[in-house]
Amino acid sequence: MVVFEDRWDAGRALTARLAFLRAQDVVVLGLPRGGVPVASVVAESLDAPLDVIVVRKLGVPFQPELAMGAIGEGGVRVLDRMLLARARVTEEELAAVEARERAVLDARVERLRRGRPRVDLHGRVAVVVDDGIATGATARVACRVARQLGAERVVLAVPVAPAQTLRELPEADAVVCVSAPQRFRAVGAHYVDFSPTTDDEVVALLEQADRRARAAGTGDAAGAGDDPASHPGSATDEDVVVPAGRVSIEGHLRLPARATGVVVFAHGSGSSRHSRRNRYVADVLHEAGLGTLLLDLLTTEEEGDRAAVFDIPLLADRLGSATDWLARRPDTASCAIGYFGASTGAGAALWAAAEPGAHIAAVVSRGGRPDLAGPRLAAVRAPTLLVVGGADRAVLALNRRARESLTGCTSELAVVPGATHLFEEPGTLAEAAALARDWFVAHLGVASSATTRRSTS
Template sequence: MVVFEDRVDAGTRLARELESLRGQDVVVLGLPRGGVPVASVVAEALDAPLDVIVVRKLGVPFQPELAMGAIGEGGVRVLDRTLVTRARVTDEEIEDVERRERAVLDARVDRLRRGRPRVDLHGRVAVVVDDGIATGATARVACQVARRLGAARVVLAVPVAPAHTAAHLPEADDVVCVSAPEHFRAVGAHYVDFSPTSDDEVVALLDRAGHRARLAAGPQGHPAAGAPRDIDEQVLVPTGRETIEGHLRVPVGATGVVVFAHGSGSSRHSPRNRFVADVLHDAGLGTVLIDLLTPEEERDRGNVFDIPLLAHRLEAATTWLASRPDTASCRIGWFGASTGAGAALWAAAEPGSRVAAVVSRGGRPDLAGPRLAAVRAPTLLIVGGADDVVLRLNRQARAQLVGCVTELAVVPGATHLFEEPGTLSEAASLARDWFVRHLTLSSATAIGKESS
């Protein structure tokens, strides 16, 4: 059975199957929510625009779970006329159901797009992407909606689907599937990490795609010749015997760069980390999304909890930033999640540490143990109010952080992964404010004057 590490891995492998579409007039459409992280990777690989395709089922009035059709944006409606006739559903009843579902659909579109216009599909190749399909009902409707919105060709692309379903999807001109097993249990059974995707993550991915599209739009999307440019590049960071991969983004004029420390090796692809990074960019801060473990190292689960190893890699990334002419003058912050927070505080306790501020989100600062008392960098601990065990550990850790300015921020209702609506956005805003306060030169100078 083919198993994907997460939706980013699934998107990477699906993109390889779609390589023949590169250079064509393609629009990649992700089905919210879980299909969007997969679609984001595909869109970047094909250098194509990314959008969502939102559909809502129209249920038979007396049996709502039975779909008699579906609706999409632009007033599109697809009906199963045979079922409507058999169920004796009147035109008035159809209109009443559609009116209710249209209100739900419009609200969701507004929440995800936030004023962005829908990408025009007329005459283009629409690649409809989900994280997997079981019955294929939603995907089929999405294909029909894409065609009604003007797509000249519709390709349905998913990482996994049952063989019998993948072979019978006439609504798509082509079906691309990485794995189509004969014996299929559930989509989630084909993923190691199948955690839910939040609306905040979908919005962040769409924002990132929009930024990429603006840069590719031509001269009006770029700075004037000779003007300073944002740094946006994939990087290799030497750490001694190993070289780790990362993504460096630094806006023009940034005086601070935040290095993301994550216990697993997927930091630079994590939708949650990328969401937080985008919030920091909007505030004028640079970021390094970096994989502290190599793919080979991550296969050994023990390495995820090797705090000294992770701390060493984090320090190496910081040294590397100091060696670059374009980031050498920047103040450095560390953003740690899970065991990465323990690594950040472990490293922050080192004599002569370069870090100017630390933020932990849902982290395990307790893993830094007795070294907590030696931390001097201002430290913010962000924890979900419903994450009882981690909240207790963070309260205990805060009591040991006696040598630095420390705050504990509790996000009401949030669980460990901040999946609840609005909670990841609140955590990102808290992190942004902390880093702006301690990393930007104007703020750092003001704080210094106040304390003198």
């Protein structure tokens, strides 16, 4: 059975099957929410615009789970006339259901697009992407909606689907699938990380694609007449291997053109470069003009060792090695360096920032354990922001005590109301990312030596 690390890994695997579309006029359409991360990888690889295709089921009035049709944007409506006749649904009942679902659809489109216009499909190849399909009902409707919106050809692309379902998709001109098992359990069974995708993540991916389209001057972005120079493309976007003593650690380096600052991500579990939360924050920082290095501070063999996860000196030493590695690269040697730490990575970031001769411009901890840096906290000179969820009471108390020990630097404690430890509540991760972005933008130009302290809590 093919298993994907996460939706981005699935997108890379799917992209390899879609190379035949590179020279064609393609628009990639992700099905919200889970299909959009997969679609974003496909769109970037094909250098194609990214959009969402939002559909809503029209349920029979007395049996809502039974679909009598579906609707999409632009007034598109797909109906099962035979079912309507058998169920004796009147035009008035149909109109009432459609009006209710149309309001829901319009609200969701507005929430995801934030006023950006829909990408025109007329005469183009629409590639409808989801993170996997089971029955195929939603995908089939999406294909029909894409065609009614003007697509000349419709390609359905998914990482995984039952073999039987793939044989029953006449709405698509072509179907591309990475894995089609005969015995299919569930889409999520084919992923290591199948965490829910949030509306905030969908919005961020659409905005990122919008900026890419503006920079390329394709005209497939809202406000396409903006100055492309204000949206510089990436100079570097690659997987890297960083020497760290007797081992090598893996990471992903992304640098915008003319980057002046790089934020290194530290997470004690060893999964920083695959973490969807870290990737989301990294995208927000990148859009602000900052480079990012997502690191796996532990090797594959080490990350299963609970003692290694809490070995703050080891994690800090690996972080220092990565910082030295950046100082030796021609494209990052002159960049100011910041640390973004989560969980035990926050303790490691502050430990490393306290090392003699460490020239770290700023540190941000998200839901972290800065207390694990212990006596090293007083030696930290980098401006430090501690971001904690208001509902994460135990960690909030630890952060408050740790902040009292940050006597040698500017520090702030920002509390995100209603957020728990993983910032899974709607809007909370976006707020945490915005706080981190603003802190790094303010401090990565010149490292501060100020010792004043102020609080936002």
